[in-house]
Amino acid sequence: MNTVLNLSPGPHIRDRWTTRYIMSVVSLALMPTAIVGVLVNGLHALLIILTSVVFAVGTEFLFDKVAHRPDTWKDCSAVVTGLLLALSLSPSVPLYIPALGSIFAILVAKCCFGGLGKNFINPALAGRCFLLLSFGRTMTDFPLDGVSTATPAAALMAGEAVNVTRMFLGTAGGVIGSSVLALMVGGLILWSMDIIHGQICFSVLGGFTLFVALFGGQGFDPRYLVAQICGGGVVMGAFFMATDYTTSPVGKLGQLIYGVIIGVLGGVFRIYGTAADSFSYSIITANLLTPLLETYIIAKPYAYRKAALARQRGEERKPFYQRIPRPVIALVIITLVAGVALSGVYSMTKDTIEEQHRAAAAAAYVAVVPGAESFTTNSDIDSAMEALEGGIYGSDFGRVTINEAMIGLDAGGNVVGYAISVTTADGNDGDITLTLGLNADGVINGIAFTELNETPGMGMRCGDPEFTDQFEGVSVSRFTLLKSGGSITDDTIDAISGATVTSAAVVNAVNAGLDFYESHMKGGSVG
Amino acid sequence: MRNTFRGGVHPKDRKDLSRSAPLRSYDATGEMVFPLAQHIGKPAKAVVKKGDRVLVGQCIAQADGFVSAGIYSSCSGVVKAVEKRRVISGTMQECVVIDNDGAYTPVASWDVKTDPATLSREEILDRVKNAGIVGLGGAGFPTHVKLMPKDPDGIRYVIANGAECEPYLTGNDQLMRTEAKTILEGLEITLRLFPHAVGVVAIEKNKPEAIEAMTQAARGMDKVQILPLPTKYPQGGERSLIQVIAGVDFPVSKLPADVGCIVDNVGTMYAIARAVQYQEPLFTHVLTVTGEAVKEPQNLIVRDGTSFRELVEAAGGVKDGVELKKILVGGPMMGMTLGSLDVPVQKTSNGLVLLNRDGSEEAQAQMTACLHCGRCTTVCPQGLMPQMMAEAAEAGDLERYEKKLYGLECVACGSCTYICPAKRPLTQTFKQVKSEIMAKKRAGGK
Numbered sequence: 015m016n017t018v019l020n021l022s023p024g025p026h027i028r029d030r031w032t033t034r035y036i037m038s039v040v041s042l043a044l045m046p047t048a049i050v051g052v053l054v055n056g057l058h059a060l061l062i063i064l065t066s067v068v069f070a071v072g073t074e075f076l077f078d079k080v081a082h083r084p085d086t087w088k089d090c091s092a093v094v095t096g097l098l099l100a101l102s103l104s105p106s107v108p109l110y111i112p113a114l115g116s117i118f119a120i121l122v123a124k125c126c127f128g129g130l131g132k133n134f135i136n137p138a139l140a141g142r143c144f145l146l147l148s149f150g151r152t153m154t155d156f157p158l159d160g161v162s163t164a165t166p167a168a169a170l171m172a173g174e175a176v177n178v179t180r181m182f183l184g185t186a187g188g189v190i191g192s193s194v195l196a197l198m199v200g201g202l203i204l205w206s207m208d209i210i211h212g213q214i215c216f217s218v219l220g221g222f223t224l225f226v227a228l229f230g231g232q233g234f235d236p237r238y239l240v241a242q243i244c245g246g247g248v249v250m251g252a253f254f255m256a257t258d259y260t261t262s263p264v265g266k267l268g269q270l271i272y273g274v275i276i277g278v279l280g281g282v283f284r285i286y287g288t289a290a291d292s293f294s295y296s297i298i299t300a301n302l303l304t305p306l307l308e309t310y311i312i313a314k315p316y317a318y319r320k321a322a323l324a325r326q327r328g329e330e331r332k333p334f335y336q337r338i339p340r341p342v343i344a345l346v347i348i349t350l351v352a353g354v355a356l357s358g359v360y361s362m363t364k365d366t367i368e369e370q371h372r373a374a375a376a377a378a379y380v381a382v383v384p385g386a387e388s389f390t391t392n393s394d395i396d397s398a399m400e401a402l403e404g405g406i407y408g409s410d411f412g413r414v415t416i417n418e419a420m421i422g423l424d425a426g427g428n429v430v431g432y433a434i435s436v437t438t439a440d441g442n443d444g445d446i447t448l449t450l451g452l453n454a455d456g457v458i459n460g461i462a463f464t465e466l467n468e469t470p471g472m473g474m475r476c477g478d479p480e481f482t483d484q485f486e487g488v489s490v491s492r493f494t495l496l497k498s499g500g501s502i503t504d505d506t507i508d509a510i511s512g513a514t515v516t517s518a519a520v521v522n523a524v525n526a527g528l529d530f531y532e533s534h535m536k537g538g539s540v541g
Numbered sequence: 542m543r544n545t546f547r548g549g550v551h552p553k554d555r556k557d558l559s560r561s562a563p564l565r566s567y568d569a570t571g572e573m574v575f576p577l578a579q580h581i582g583k584p585a586k587a588v589v590k591k592g593d594r595v596l597v598g599q600c601i602a603q604a605d606g607f608v609s610a611g612i613y614s615s616c617s618g619v620v621k622a623v624e625k626r627r628v629i630s631g632t633m634q635e636c637v638v639i640d641n642d643g644a645y646t647p648v649a650s651w652d653v654k655t656d657p658a659t660l661s662r663e664e665i666l667d668r669v670k671n672a673g674i675v676g677l678g679g680a681g682f683p684t685h686v687k688l689m690p691k692d693p694d695g696i697r698y699v700i701a702n703g704a705e706c707e708p709y710l711t712g713n714d715q716l717m718r719t720e721a722k723t724i725l726e727g728l729e730i731t732l733r734l735f736p737h738a739v740g741v742v743a744i745e746k747n748k749p750e751a752i753e754a755m756t757q758a759a760r761g762m763d764k765v766q767i768l769p770l771p772t773k774y775p776q777g778g779e780r781s782l783i784q785v786i787a788g789v790d791f792p793v794s795k796l797p798a799d800v801g802c803i804v805d806n807v808g809t810m811y812a813i814a815r816a817v818q819y820q821e822p823l824f825t826h827v828l829t830v831t832g833e834a835v836k837e838p839q840n841l842i843v844r845d846g847t848s849f850r851e852l853v854e855a856a857g858g859v860k861d862g863v864e865l866k867k868i869l870v871g872g873p874m875m876g877m878t879l880g881s882l883d884v885p886v887q888k889t890s891n892g893l894v895l896l897n898r899d900g901s902e903e904a905q906a907q908m909t910a911c912l913h914c915g916r917c918t919t920v921c922p923q924g925l926m927p928q929m930m931a932e933a934a935e936a937g938d939l940e941r942y943e944k945k946l947y948g949l950e951c952v953a954c955g956s957c958t959y960i961c962p963a964k965r966p967l968t969q970t971f972k973q974v975k976s977e978i979m980a981k982k983r984a985g986g987k
Binding site: 208317 | 801912958
């Protein structure tokens with residue numbers, strides 16, 4: 015008791031949490047995702063994860079030894095980097111990919127900048143981007159059930175339908191760590207333990223959702239928004255990558271801004287960009303902005319904030335929400351209500367509108383193929399339509415697309431005619447959609463417009479019998495438009511005077527339909 | 542009123558070790574040492590010399606100036622020397638050393654009670670001043686100065702601080718349980734000085750018996766409220782209390798009185814009651830002897846000047862089979878380490894904590910680079926950004942530290958250092974930088 019004990023300034027007790035503890039918990043929080051990834055993708059995924067982690071920790075270990083630095087590899091942060099990198103890889107990559115990625119992530123992005131706490135971009139993302147740039151093809155090959163397919167995010171960008179439930183569970187293809195459910199379990203655990211900051215992860219998700227809702231072209235359609243959030247690493251980015259301590263701001267306001275930047279940039283890249291995995295880039299961009307946010311966005315201590323200063327003078331200062339001018343509140347509320355109402359009306363009427371379009375088309379089919387009880391297709395038509403992929407038809411019909419081609423059957427199942435729905439974008443005032451009908455022998459029954467919004471008294475007159483009758487009852491393979499009139503033969507059409515553009519567009523559309531008929535439908539029957 | 546202050550940490554309170562030990566007096570046997578500088582302000586001037594005979598309660602050093610406090614003997618005996626002795630801070634300070642005769646003959650009986658209602662404002666302040674009372678919460682600011690703010694009518698709250706938020710310490714808990722009435726008398730006397738103020742007794746909820754005792758004793762007092770508060774460090778910091786009770790945050794350049802508050806420890810309130818009613822000077826106070834390395838933790842009423850070594854013996858000594866790793870005066874968050882037990886108890890010493898673990902040493906072994914995790918920012922009760930402050934300090938950017946980050950607003954509560962998972966010595970850095978900046982300012986004239 016007489017020896018002089020260690021003298022030190024306070025505090026003399028410390029919280030139990032250490033760097034290593036936090037990093038271990040983050041690693042554990044990634045376990046559900048890793049397990050689902052291995053279960054869904056098989057043993058190779060496990061090998062990828064192990065390779066990535068081993069190389070990440072090994073690189074840091076070797077760097078410590080070579081550079082004579084304290085044993086920082088023990089703090090478990092390299093494990094987190096390795097895990098994150100592996101989980102953001104395709105389950106089909108060869109093992110040198112995670113190995114190289116981890117080495118780059120730890121050696122170049124982390125250790126060379128001073129190690130833990132000093133790197134300026136997220137090491138795992140740096141590793142991933144390094145791999146994307148160096149091994150583009152291997153990195154973007156995503157097999158599902160043995161077949162290379164587009165990831166759900168890529169499908170979404172192409173405007174295709176995706177299975178949201180499978181995306182949520184993680185069985186829809188994509189990277190190893192694509193199980194949104196597992197990621198959210200881990201992320202929410204970290205959030206509830208105060209390890210990751212809600213200001214970051216929720217502002218990322220919020221910013222992204224809002225941007226996609228406003229500019230994605232589908233409004234607040236919940237299915238669409240959920241699909242967008244579930245794809246392309248948004249959830250992993252929000253909970254595990256954007257929240258990386260070192261590369262995100264420390265202050266609450268800075269974190270909020272940082273999160274919104276990531277979310278919005280992610281939305282911009284998703285909607286206007288070309289790469290489906292652009293969330294990596296949006297996080298890295300925000301990482302680079304962090305020092306700027308840190309320099310300029312510094313919260314004042316409580317005693318120097320406006321409310322406190324007022325109180326020190328003995329005045330009361332109304333809380334923020336009471337200081338907003340009333341008209342502003344009213345306008346915001348009205349805008350919100352109108353926005354929600356509009357998108358509500360849109361999603362409610364969307365199905366009805368489509369139904370009406372179908373009904374109009376069906377009515378048009380019946381009108382141009384009299385006697386038909388039902389319409390169907392055959393394999394020739396299907397393969398021809400598939401080959402078209404909805405693109406421009408032919409080369410000399412202008413901007414024409416074939417919407418649908420059907421064989422009309424009577425009650426007895428006999429072919430009574432053919433209907434082809436064609437849209438041309440060459441109208442004066444937008445798209446013109448018409449249905450061309452032919453009887454079983456190839457004689458044109460007539461044309462019916464399902465979409466015609468041309469100038470009244472001019473282009474609109476293309477809908478008049480005077481014009482449409484010219485197509486009826488003839489059997490030709492191609493019409494020619496006579497701009498100055500004087501048609502005497504079956505294959506010439508007099509233009510509506512003063513509406514030659516519309517007339518030409520209609521004739522081109524009809525010719526395209528006839529061409530399609532000649533090539534794929536003529537004499538065709540069901541079977 | 543908000544429920545709690547912003548930020549703060551939740552260290553294990555360890556109060557169970559000594560919570561139920563009843564308050565008892567401990568009379569020292571050895572020589573008594575009275576440092577002349579036990580308070581904020583000018584050190585007292587010794588008024589005795591070697592060979593003088595003194596009695597208990599006799600003034601041995603006089604206040605030197607307005608912001609200063611007198612010192613009173615806690616024993617009877619003969620002055621052995623007025624010389625430099627080692628004190629808690631580890632430095633050598635001028636002290637009055639008294640050879641304790643063990644008889645404890647008092648200089649007066651202090652049993653004639655004066656009704657404070659018959660005393661004028663000046664008389665009350667005089668009695669407080671003549672009792673040498675200083676803030677017993679730890680800082681040791683002379684109480685009579687605190688009770689004479691520029692604008693007494695502007696004081697809205699008189700807060701009796703019974704939060705005792707430092708882990709381990711239970712002295713105030715026991716004092717509130719046993720002397721609730723006297724503490725409230727002290728509070729009422731203080732309230733007489735401030736006609737527009739109400740009294741609030743702030744107690745953390747981990748002291749239910751104390752809350753109960755104080756609530757009972759306060760029954761019928763219409764200007765006094767007992768306020769239980771969540772258990773959170775630094776709840777007992779005066780800024781934390783004022784943030785909760787008055788709803789005001791104020792910079793370190795201002796005093797609580799500037800925002801209409803007077804905060805005094807419950808022990809100080811007790812001393813005020815004794816001083817004003819019986820003219821008894823301050824020479825004893827409560828002190829908890831506790832910690833994992835102590836055999837029988839105690840809540841003691843100790844006499845100033847007692848050697849800490851005697852207090853360890855009073856608590857049964859060091860526990861067998863336990864290695865003593867650290868000795869603290871005060872709590873483990875803001876207390877000071879002792880290199881030797883042979884230093885005297887001062888007025889502001891509220892705890893002696895003997896630990897079997899050295900948190901600082903362990904932290905040093907676990908230290909990593911800063912993670913930027915932001916925990917320090919979350920817990921800072923002042924709303925500062927400790928991580929950025931440490932970065933600025935490391936880079937030597939004192940301009941940013943002071944002007945952009947308001948680094949001088951740090952009150953050194955230790956919350957950031959406590960919570961830091963990278964175990965960075967933040968508070969230590971901030972104390973150093975603060976003294977560096979202050980030194981520069983003094984050198985630069987202003």
